[in-house]
Amino acid sequence: xxxxxxxxxxxxxxxxxxxxxxxxxxxxxxxxxxxxxxxxxxxxxxxxxxxxxxxxxxxxxxxxxxxxxxxxxxxxxxxxxxxxxxxxxxxxxxxxxxxxxxxxxxxxxxxxxxxxxxxxxxxxxxxxxxxxxxxxxxxxxxxxxxxxxxxxxxxxxxxxxxxxxxxxxxxxxxxxxxxxxxxxxxxxxxxxxxxxxxxxxxxxxxxxxxxxxxxxxxxxxxxxxxxxxxxxxxxxxxxxxxxxxxxxxxxxxxxxxxxxxxxxxx
DNA sequence: ACGAGCGCCTGTCGGC
DNA sequence: TGCCGACAGGCGCTCG
Numbered sequence: 001x002x003x004x005x006x007x008x009x010x011x012x013x014x015x016x017x018x019x020x021x022x023x024x025x026x027x028x029x030x031x032x033x034x035x036x037x038x039x040x041x042x043x044x045x046x047x048x049x050x051x052x053x054x055x056x057x058x059x060x061x062x063x064x065x066x067x068x069x070x071x072x073x074x075x076x077x078x079x080x081x082x083x084x085x086x087x088x089x090x091x092x093x094x095x096x097x098x099x100x101x102x103x104x105x106x107x108x109x110x111x112x113x114x115x116x117x118x119x120x121x122x123x124x125x126x127x128x129x130x131x132x133x134x135x136x137x138x139x140x141x142x143x144x145x146x147x148x149x150x151x152x153x154x155x156x157x158x159x160x161x162x163x164x165x166x167x168x169x170x171x172x173x174x175x176x177x178x179x180x181x182x183x184x185x186x187x188x189x190x191x192x193x194x195x196x197x198x199x200x201x202x203x204x205x206x207x208x209x210x211x212x213x214x215x216x217x218x219x220x221x222x223x224x225x226x227x228x229x230x231x232x233x234x235x236x237x238x239x240x241x242x243x244x245x246x247x248x249x250x251x252x253x254x255x256x257x258x259x260x261x262x263x264x265x266x
Numbered sequence: 267a268c269g270a271g272c273g274c275c276t277g278t279c280g281g282c
Numbered sequence: 283t284g285c286c287g288a289c290a291g292g293c294g295c296t297c298g
Contacts, residue, residue: 153268218278
């Protein structure tokens with residue numbers, strides 16, 4: 001499910017509910033949810049710690065605790081719910097953290113791809129991530145230089161979290177369409193001017209996604225309405241809003257890929 | 267270094 | 283109605 005705008009929305013909604021909460025108990029309902037440490041160590045260490053902040057890095061939810069840091073990656077089908085203790089857990093809940101205020105956090109994860117880390121050194125997990133695309137430090141010239149450093153298809157490169165952190169399948173298709181770039185364009189062939197347009201496009205689609213509270217397709221992620229503003233994703237055979245040509249769907253890097261064959265020439 | 271293929275999972279949808 | 287494959291907001295691994 002979630003890409004940068006969805007994770008940002010989730011984090012902003014969770015903040016008020018989580019800051020200052022002390023974790024009093026933990027139920028691990030699907031063992032492989034834990035990337036590290038082992039379940040026994042996790043329970044022993046996490047209980048008693050309080051949440052001091054709620055942040056995001058790329059697609060990771062970052063919860064600094066009293067001693068360690070809790071990292072949550074939602075992958076394809078994850079969500080975080082806060083419920084009253086009087087409400088029962090749900091079918092797809094994989095990890096539950098009980099707080100000191102009659103509420104609990106449920107990590108819901110239908111497809112079981114999501115992962116949780118409890119670590120004193122979060123940089124071990126986050127350190128390899130590329131730059132935050134919405135940070136001031138992420139400059140158009142930097143993107144151009146990085147593109148020159150690879151000879152890769154632009155779409156899989158943008159999806160590579162070591163290159164840029166936070167782009168997923170929807171926002172990548174949208175950004176490439178906005179920038180008039182074919183998804184198979186080799187990164188080193190992108191000119192400085194095109195790189196600048198791509199930089200603007202990436203930031204524009206991410207910012208608009210956040211402003212619309214993310215993209216809600218099916219019912220995995222609720223509450224956003226950016227799905228009503230998508231230009232190419234999910235619009236196979238529908239007319240391009242720029243030129244009227246039917247949007248094409250192909251596969252690039254094993255991912256469904258939507259683009260306008262007229263606006264986005266290879 | 268790059269790209270393809272596959273595994274990890276559950277659920278939904280379309281075709282027959 | 284039922285079965286069966288394709289597909290889904292992600293990512294890590296192997297192989298050539």
